Amino acid sequence: MSTRSRYRAQEESITLSPLEEQIAAQRGGETTELLTLNIGPHHPATHGVLRLLVTLEGEIVRELKPIVGYVHTGIEKTAEQKAYWKVIPVVERMDYLSYYFNAMAFCGAVETLLECEVPKRAQYLRVIHLELNRIMSHLVWLGTSALDLGAISMFWYCFRERETILDLFEFSSGQRMHTRYFQVGGVMEDIPHGFEAKLREFISIMPGRTDQYADLLRRNEILLQRLRGVCPLDEATLLALGVTGPLLRAAGNPWDLRKAAPYTSYEDFEFKIPVGTVGDNYDRFAVRLAEIYESVKIIEQALDGLPEGPHITEDRKIALPPRHELATSMEALIHHFKLVTEGFRVPPGEIYYPIESPRGELGCFIRSDGSSKPARVHMRDPSFVNLQATAPMVRGAYIADLIATLAMLDPILGGIDR
Amino acid sequence: MPDQVGLELIAGQLASQIPGAVRETTFFRGRATIEIEPTAVRGVLSALRDEHGYRALMSVHGVDYYPQEPRLGVHYELLDMSRVDRLTVKLRVALAEPTVESVTPDWPTADHQEREVYDMFGVRFDGHPDLRRILMPEDYEGHPQRRDFPIGGEPVLFTHNDATSPGWTR
Numbered sequence: 102m103s104t105r106s107r108y109r110a111q112e113e114s115i116t117l118s119p120l121e122e123q124i125a126a127q128r129g130g131e132t133t134e135l136l137t138l139n140i141g142p143h144h145p146a147t148h149g150v151l152r153l154l155v156t157l158e159g160e161i162v163r164e165l166k167p168i169v170g171y172v173h174t175g176i177e178k179t180a181e182q183k184a185y186w187k188v189i190p191v192v193e194r195m196d197y198l199s200y201y202f203n204a205m206a207f208c209g210a211v212e213t214l215l216e217c218e219v220p221k222r223a224q225y226l227r228v229i230h231l232e233l234n235r236i237m238s239h240l241v242w243l244g245t246s247a248l249d250l251g252a253i254s255m256f257w258y259c260f261r262e263r264e265t266i267l268d269l270f271e272f273s274s275g276q277r278m279h280t281r282y283f284q285v286g287g288v289m290e291d292i293p294h295g296f297e298a299k300l301r302e303f304i305s306i307m308p309g310r311t312d313q314y315a316d317l318l319r320r321n322e323i324l325l326q327r328l329r330g331v332c333p334l335d336e337a338t339l340l341a342l343g344v345t346g347p348l349l350r351a352a353g354n355p356w357d358l359r360k361a362a363p364y365t366s367y368e369d370f371e372f373k374i375p376v377g378t379v380g381d382n383y384d385r386f387a388v389r390l391a392e393i394y395e396s397v398k399i400i401e402q403a404l405d406g407l408p409e410g411p412h413i414t415e416d417r418k419i420a421l422p423p424r425h426e427l428a429t430s431m432e433a434l435i436h437h438f439k440l441v442t443e444g445f446r447v448p449p450g451e452i453y454y455p456i457e458s459p460r461g462e463l464g465c466f467i468r469s470d471g472s473s474k475p476a477r478v479h480m481r482d483p484s485f486v487n488l489q490a491t492a493p494m495v496r497g498a499y500i501a502d503l504i505a506t507l508a509m510l511d512p513i514l515g516g517i518d519r
Numbered sequence: 520m521p522d523q524v525g526l527e528l529i530a531g532q533l534a535s536q537i538p539g540a541v542r543e544t545t546f547f548r549g550r551a552t553i554e555i556e557p558t559a560v561r562g563v564l565s566a567l568r569d570e571h572g573y574r575a576l577m578s579v580h581g582v583d584y585y586p587q588e589p590r591l592g593v594h595y596e597l598l599d600m601s602r603v604d605r606l607t608v609k610l611r612v613a614l615a616e617p618t619v620e621s622v623t624p625d626w627p628t629a630d631h632q633e634r635e636v637y638d639m640f641g642v643r644f645d646g647h648p649d650l651r652r653i654l655m656p657e658d659y660e661g662h663p664q665r666r667d668f669p670i671g672g673e674p675v676l677f678t679h680n681d682a683t684s685p686g687w688t689r
Binding site: 169170173175177178179181182213214216340341342343344345354356361362450451452453455462464466468476477479481485486488489518519 | 552574577580581603605630632635652653655670
């Protein structure tokens with residue numbers, strides 16, 4: 102029997118009668134018919150190519166099954182075929198809204214394996230870009246979620262600020278998305294002249310703009326009715342499901358890796374962790390909105406305290422020598438040649454390096470066998486794990502609230518499918 | 520992170536509770552790892568949760584140790600949120616019989632992740648409620664993250680090779 106027919110047999114064996122009987126028993130023998138509805142994979146409300154099999158009783162969701170894999174591109178497999186520094190642009194494309202975080206998790210894991218010290222200036226530059234990326238990711242989430250709830254103007258406002266951030270990314274790295282700015286050992290280039298002024302201008306307007314979004318949404322009766330008290334999930338269930346990030350914080354658990362286990366100099370900055378109280382959709386919304394203010398604060402502090410020094414490690418076995426050295430130094434030329442052709446070798450070992458991405462714990466697992474290519478790269482993507490919380494959240498809710506909950510869950514299918 | 524001594528203490532306690540469960544301990548770059556017998560996985564993880572405070576399972580992922588035997592590995596990343604402490608539990612199973620007991624009944628978060636390990640490496644999880652492929656198509660043959668699985672060679676689907684490309688049509 103082939104795999105397919107076994108699968109088909111399993112598909113056909115699925116019966117809804119136990120669920121129907123259960124509901125009928127609750128209703129005192131009154132029979133109801135359940136409807137299984139397919140949503141997606143191509144549906145604007147699923148925020149990507151996510152397919153949902155929803156079992157409905159009237160308008161109420163009784164069961165939900167997410168089906169993923171439609172944008173699986175084999176990034177983890179591809180990464181095994183490439184030298185370490187060539188993996189960075191590949192892993193960046195996983196969660197396409199938080200590319201700096203993907204690069205950070207990977208570079209951090211490789212640096213731990215190499216025991217490579219990252220210069221303080223590079224760490225601060227990383228923090229600046231990570232937090233800009235977090236704001237950008239939250240803006241896309243806010244715009245598209247508000248769109249799902251019927252507020253189209255939010256989309257234009259959010260994308261206006263996102264545009265400014267992408268301009269800043271382009272200024273510092275030459276790319277707007279998937280910038281490959283983070284390198285093993287530091288960052289690609291120091292920030293250009295004029296970047297600081299542009300960034301300061303942005304952080305001066307961003308809190309005011311966030312106030313405007315809050316004013317537009319927080320007292321909007323339509324939005325409040327769609328979010329407040331809708332699809333809450335308690336902290337214990339979320340923890341059992343492995344949910345992290347704003348979703349867990351909305352339920353009142355202040356778990357944030359930036360505070361709990363600081364990496365890349367987060368311990369130098371003062372910021373608060375917004376938490377919710379009941380863990381409903383409104384809390385999820387409010388926590389993310391409040392995180393934008395905190396990110397702005399971190400950027401401001403990082404910019405004020407930006408230390409002088411190199412932007413990438415001086416270790417020539419890891420980072421490319423500066424361009425001007427190539428003309429005069431034979432050694433630099435050899436290092437350049439070795440790095441570009443073979444890449445650096447990483448001591449054998451296994452490492453799991455977690456960071457706080459806009460969606461939760463993004464962990465990068467690397468197994469090195471001592472060669473210049475990783476033997477295994479795995480990303481513990483927060484969206485992939487958080488998606489499991491959809492069914493417990495929406496069971497018993499209206500199908501319209503399913504859309505709102507999915508928006509507040511903020512799954513990125515590029516990260517889920519990898 | 521538990522330090523080297525803490526790791527040995529935990530491993531010692533586990534070994535006395537579940538005889539033969541602990542194979543070896545590794546302390547590498549400040550990270551603690553315990554390698555266990557595949558059969559003891561549920562007991563070990565429950566003991567670590569109930570007695571050592573590792574209440575969150577953050578990640579389950581597979582590794583292929585090709586060409587070493589036993590070839591396939593499964594890693595469990597445990598986290599203690601109150602002490603901010605991480606511990607890796609890993610196990611290895613032979614390619615001939617890649618079967619591990621599922622921890623999904625104890626840790627619901629393992630559901631999708633075990634399915635991914637099954638999909639990518641072919642490790643079967645006994646007792647998993649819904650062990651199906653998750654990322655690859657359901658009729659896909661082979662487990663693509665294994666080290667000896669070739670890259671490339673996947674036929675691009677056009678109308679002219681629609682009938683001959685395996686796995687795409689009936």
